[in-house]
Amino acid sequence: MSKLRTGAIVPVKTFSKAKTRLNLSYEKTEDLCKMMLEEVLQTISQSDVIEKITVVSKDESAFKIGKKFDVVEIYDEKEQGVNNAVAMADKYFLDEGFDATIVFPQDVPLMQTEDIRTLYDFQMIDKCVLVVPSRRFDGTNALFRSPVDVMETHYDEDSYKIHLTTANNKSVKSALVLIRRIMLDVDEPEDLQTILKYSKPSISKMLEDLLI
Numbered sequence: 001m002s003k004l005r006t007g008a009i010v011p012v013k014t015f016s017k018a019k020t021r022l023n024l025s026y027e028k029t030e031d032l033c034k035m036m037l038e039e040v041l042q043t044i045s046q047s048d049v050i051e052k053i054t055v056v057s058k059d060e061s062a063f064k065i066g067k068k069f070d071v072v073e074i075y076d077e078k079e080q081g082v083n084n085a086v087a088m089a090d091k092y093f094l095d096e097g098f099d100a101t102i103v104f105p106q107d108v109p110l111m112q113t114e115d116i117r118t119l120y121d122f123q124m125i126d127k128c129v130l131v132v133p134s135r136r137f138d139g140t141n142a143l144f145r146s147p148v149d150v151m152e153t154h155y156d157e158d159s160y161k162i163h164l165t166t167a168n169n170k171s172v173k174s175a176l177v178l179i180r181r182i183m184l185d186v187d188e189p190e191d192l193q194t195i196l197k198y199s200k201p202s203i204s205k206m207l208e209d210l211l212i
Helices: 026-045 060-069 082-095 113-121 159-169 189-197 201-210
Strands: 006-011 052-057 072-075 100-103 128-133 140-146 173-176
Touching (some): 026 060, 026 201, 082 100, 159 173
Antiparallel strands (some): 100 140
16 A cells, blocks of 8 residues: 555644643643643654644644744634544645655653554555544544545544544444553643653653652
8 A cells, every 4th residue: 555645634732721720820831731732843843754743722822832843823713623633634635646654642751753654554545444442432533534535533532433434434443542651631630640650751851840
């Protein structure tokens, strides 16, 4: 199978409105969000299957981080949720002639480049949707779609089930792919402890400081 031109989509909620369930101070929440986004973008940028990264946000701090990794900035002025953000990025990748996209959240800092390759290698011929769920199986932590417009996204409660059902309803080949480091996201206070337990050396010290 020939290599697909694959783009990455990273929707980024305004840092000041993100991760409220962590019960951290405003400053620590913002620092955590910035750290996680930088880790995610760095990992994606080093992947041999991703040709271009888009960051969809209205937060200038997110774009400042993105400049380090030559991302395409898509300004989401109304910030109407992840599905709208992905749709904006879809238009860019369709216009640029890409074959596939992978949507990643900003809060999977343990993800490694080999995890992205593993997901990519699960692709099937023709139309294909691959879903990596969150570790609680209540969300989607990575979504591979080929072609780019094979289906709309449904980020909400139990989104991984909805994504698989939508693919099935459209007669699109699909699979649930369990990749541990992508499944480890940060939403609840206990997630920080879990992330710290398996953390990369590059973020361990910052996470430790956040938990003091």
